[in-house]
Amino acid sequence: MHHTLAMIRVLPSVPLRSLIAGLALWLVGAAGAHAQTVRVQAFVSESTIGTEEILAYNIQIENASSSDVARPEAPRTEGLTLLQTAPSTQMSTSVINGQLSQSVSFEWRYRPSREGPARIGETAVVVKGQTYRTAPIAVTIIPQSQRPATARRNARTRLIDPFNPPTTTPDDTPPAASIGKDDIFIRVIPSASSVYQSEQIHIEYQLYFREGMQLRQSRLADSWDAEGFWREELDVERRPIPQTVVEKGLRYNTIVLKRVAVFPTRAGTLQIDPLKIEAEAFVPTRSSNPFDQFFSFSPRYEPVVVSSPPITINVEPLPAGAPESFNGAVGTFHIEASVDRQDVEVGEPIQVELRISGTGNIATLEPPLFTPPGVFEQYDPQIRTAINRNGNRINGTKVLTYVLIPRSNGSFQIPQVEMTYFNTARRQYERIQPEAVTVRVTGNASTPVAAMTSAMGLPVDDIAGILPEASDWRPLHRQPLHRNPLVYLALLLPLAGLAALHVYTARTKALAGDERLARNRSAHPLARKHLHGAMTLRSRQDSRGFYQEVERAVRSFIGNRLNVAETGLTYQQLIQALEGNGASPALRKQVLDLIQECDRVRFAPVPPDQAAMNTACDRASQIIVQLNSELTA
Amino acid sequence: MRFAFHGMHLIAILLVGLLAMPGRLASAQVSEAIMAFDSGNQLYRDGQYTEAITAYTRALDLGYTSGVLYFNIGNAYFRLDELGQAIRYYEKSRLLMPESHELLHSLGIARARTVDQFSRVPRPIWVVYWDSFVARTAGRWLFWPGMIVYALVLGLLAFRVRRGSRNPWLRRLLAVSALGALVLLGAAFAASIQAERRHMAVVLAPQSALRDAPTPNAAVALTVHEGLLVEILGNAEPWVEVRLPNGARGWVDAGDLADV
Numbered sequence: 073m074h075h076t077l078a079m080i081r082v083l084p085s086v087p088l089r090s091l092i093a094g095l096a097l098w099l100v101g102a103a104g105a106h107a108q109t110v111r112v113q114a115f116v117s118e119s120t121i122g123t124e125e126i127l128a129y130n131i132q133i134e135n136a137s138s139s140d141v142a143r144p145e146a147p148r149t150e151g152l153t154l155l156q157t158a159p160s161t162q163m164s165t166s167v168i169n170g171q172l173s174q175s176v177s178f179e180w181r182y183r184p185s186r187e188g189p190a191r192i193g194e195t196a197v198v199v200k201g202q203t204y205r206t207a208p209i210a211v212t213i214i215p216q217s218q219r220p221a222t223a224r225r226n227a228r229t230r231l232i233d234p235f236n237p238p239t240t241t242p243d244d245t246p247p248a249a250s251i252g253k254d255d256i257f258i259r260v261i262p263s264a265s266s267v268y269q270s271e272q273i274h275i276e277y278q279l280y281f282r283e284g285m286q287l288r289q290s291r292l293a294d295s296w297d298a299e300g301f302w303r304e305e306l307d308v309e310r311r312p313i314p315q316t317v318v319e320k321g322l323r324y325n326t327i328v329l330k331r332v333a334v335f336p337t338r339a340g341t342l343q344i345d346p347l348k349i350e351a352e353a354f355v356p357t358r359s360s361n362p363f364d365q366f367f368s369f370s371p372r373y374e375p376v377v378v379s380s381p382p383i384t385i386n387v388e389p390l391p392a393g394a395p396e397s398f399n400g401a402v403g404t405f406h407i408e409a410s411v412d413r414q415d416v417e418v419g420e421p422i423q424v425e426l427r428i429s430g431t432g433n434i435a436t437l438e439p440p441l442f443t444p445p446g447v448f449e450q451y452d453p454q455i456r457t458a459i460n461r462n463g464n465r466i467n468g469t470k471v472l473t474y475v476l477i478p479r480s481n482g483s484f485q486i487p488q489v490e491m492t493y494f495n496t497a498r499r500q501y502e503r504i505q506p507e508a509v510t511v512r513v514t515g516n517a518s519t520p521v522a523a524m525t526s527a528m529g530l531p532v533d534d535i536a537g538i539l540p541e542a543s544d545w546r547p548l549h550r551q552p553l554h555r556n557p558l559v560y561l562a563l564l565l566p567l568a569g570l571a572a573l574h575v576y577t578a579r580t581k582a583l584a585g586d587e588r589l590a591r592n593r594s595a596h597p598l599a600r601k602h603l604h605g606a607m608t609l610r611s612r613q614d615s616r617g618f619y620q621e622v623e624r625a626v627r628s629f630i631g632n633r634l635n636v637a638e639t640g641l642t643y644q645q646l647i648q649a650l651e652g653n654g655a656s657p658a659l660r661k662q663v664l665d666l667i668q669e670c671d672r673v674r675f676a677p678v679p680p681d682q683a684a685m686n687t688a689c690d691r692a693s694q695i696i697v698q699l700n701s702e703l704t705a
Numbered sequence: 706m707r708f709a710f711h712g713m714h715l716i717a718i719l720l721v722g723l724l725a726m727p728g729r730l731a732s733a734q735v736s737e738a739i740m741a742f743d744s745g746n747q748l749y750r751d752g753q754y755t756e757a758i759t760a761y762t763r764a765l766d767l768g769y770t771s772g773v774l775y776f777n778i779g780n781a782y783f784r785l786d787e788l789g790q791a792i793r794y795y796e797k798s799r800l801l802m803p804e805s806h807e808l809l810h811s812l813g814i815a816r817a818r819t820v821d822q823f824s825r826v827p828r829p830i831w832v833v834y835w836d837s838f839v840a841r842t843a844g845r846w847l848f849w850p851g852m853i854v855y856a857l858v859l860g861l862l863a864f865r866v867r868r869g870s871r872n873p874w875l876r877r878l879l880a881v882s883a884l885g886a887l888v889l890l891g892a893a894f895a896a897s898i899q900a901e902r903r904h905m906a907v908v909l910a911p912q913s914a915l916r917d918a919p920t921p922n923a924a925v926a927l928t929v930h931e932g933l934l935v936e937i938l939g940n941a942e943p944w945v946e947v948r949l950p951n952g953a954r955g956w957v958d959a960g961d962l963a964d965v
Contacts, residue, residue: 445786446786480752482752528806534814535783536810538749544802552898553844553845555901563855570859573866577866
């Protein structure tokens, strides 16, 4: 807080009482006065004056005591005449936030010498051996007739007769005329004129009014609006202490009327309405006449309407390619997560807090998509938003509190959540993720609550539990049916078998229909079989068996070939059969000889010699070959 | 009569061989796979889902599978919040046990969590049944009845050949059974070929761009998200052509998908 403790006027006419009081306070506060930096400012009482008015030119040295400052020389002027060479000196002491500060000021007075532009040159001020230079100031001098009445009234009378209180004149001039547009105005300071959509813009409305002017009953004239913007009011001092600034050579008091952060909700060129205030203003006499100050007539307030210029903001859309997790946040953000406990039983709730803090559109941003693992039952989050309106930018914290109830045990990483915001400083999307915490759920998944299961006993909003038994085991890679060669074999082989069966059946049927053919075909092999048997018996020295086989060979061949029962045939019948079927007489004799020899040897007491047996076998073979060619049947 | 008996004998031996061949499981390895499955179940109940998946995968590595095994793997992935993998294994399971209530319920829950909710192109009911049949049996269940009818045809033919019978009833029975065998075996082969050609995949990447052409600069028709089941139509490394459930076609990066 700012407390003006004293103001001392070091002038010959200053009352002694206030001088003493001021000195005492000055002494008290002197100790800390040198800490701050020296600031030298030059300003005039009016930037436009009439030809009959007096111009006061001030040089104020802040944070310096009178002992530090050498009295400066009056500046060079153009179009102005100095009234007195010695400036009036003024010292003031104040305590701001417990810090004592002092200032010294010098004032010269000028009278215009001609109409038109006038100029006060730069002044060099030496403070503690250091030279500070003030900026030159331009002043416009106009005919006195163009000046408002009050100004005119104050001008000459005071100059001519400073001890005479000015006589009141009829108030015939419009009241607003005495207050110029330079006397009071609103300056609007946007932090940027070209922004991205949803980017924060800070706008400050400062009311400038001439030092000494008093305002009362000030109020907002129209409702201030900013179409196309989301607005967040920032705090301003409820009882503002005016700050003194020099603007274009004039001293002004300024207060902050309004501070607001706006967030464009669409792209394009957007307009922000002017801020308009109505107030009653009082301009005191700018006189150093003590009588004016002590015996001043009742102040006359005049209604004033002040309006700020409108401002235009150019809004660019956000660049394309926003990631999926972009939730509209523009600014700079930070996300944190915490879980109220990390070890829980199945069915016990846990609270997960997502804390999104940062500078930007914290109030409007959507909560990031948070899907906990499937075992958790999730309830809608509780959202708290805290916005700090003290600083130059809206910053704050959004806290989302989720209640999760685990329905199954396990250990889980919570929360798996991601958020993307557009970083206006770096002009890019940035992805942020809170550090996940491991939550261990212990205990057994109790049987689901009745209300939570469907008619089939399955949980309503969760997957079914695992199945404990698998009965349908099968090889992972099965050969497809159409690639299995055995399949084709199984299909084709029976067909081939059927075909073979068909051929075979046809042939057996043919054989069954003609017995002669069958016997004929078997005659030769049978004879060979008997002969073979005979050779075996010969090697065993069984001469009887040998001859019996030889006879059988011949007889069976004939029997089969001629289709007669061969075993019961007498020699005579045999020969007749041969004769009837075209055998030659020589062959018939050979057959008869061989058979008779065989019969004879079989019943002879002495076994035949080896040579006879060899010839018998050869003869039998020859006979069969010959019979085969000669027999017609 | 003796020869006919031999022919039948041969067919019987072949059928027995066919029956035994595909279904035969080496019992020692199966029991090992079942042990891995059981330990996976235990780990799942303890909430150690990652370890449970490792155990289940061991059963698969042994060369055996089951619809229940795939279902449990899908559950474990769901608990780990890997939606794409969960749906992938549920779909694998659905091929083997399409009627399981638990499976259909869980698959529905998982699907409800996916971003993409495409409408499905309606299909005639018989196509639905046929596809389900193909997916489940790959034609095997038609092959065996077909073989039995085929054996009947062969038997009738053999009887006819041996006896030379010209009985008109025998001829009619032969015609009907031959037609039946042809239909059954033909369908079995068609199903087997269709099962081999069928390629489905699930999007595993959180999101993937569906492009008009297999080039990185091609226009992005739309973005598909984790868990979407697509049909693979073609392949042009590293792109695959897919058909979405709503019938839309496009190309996606092969790395974003995993087969079912």
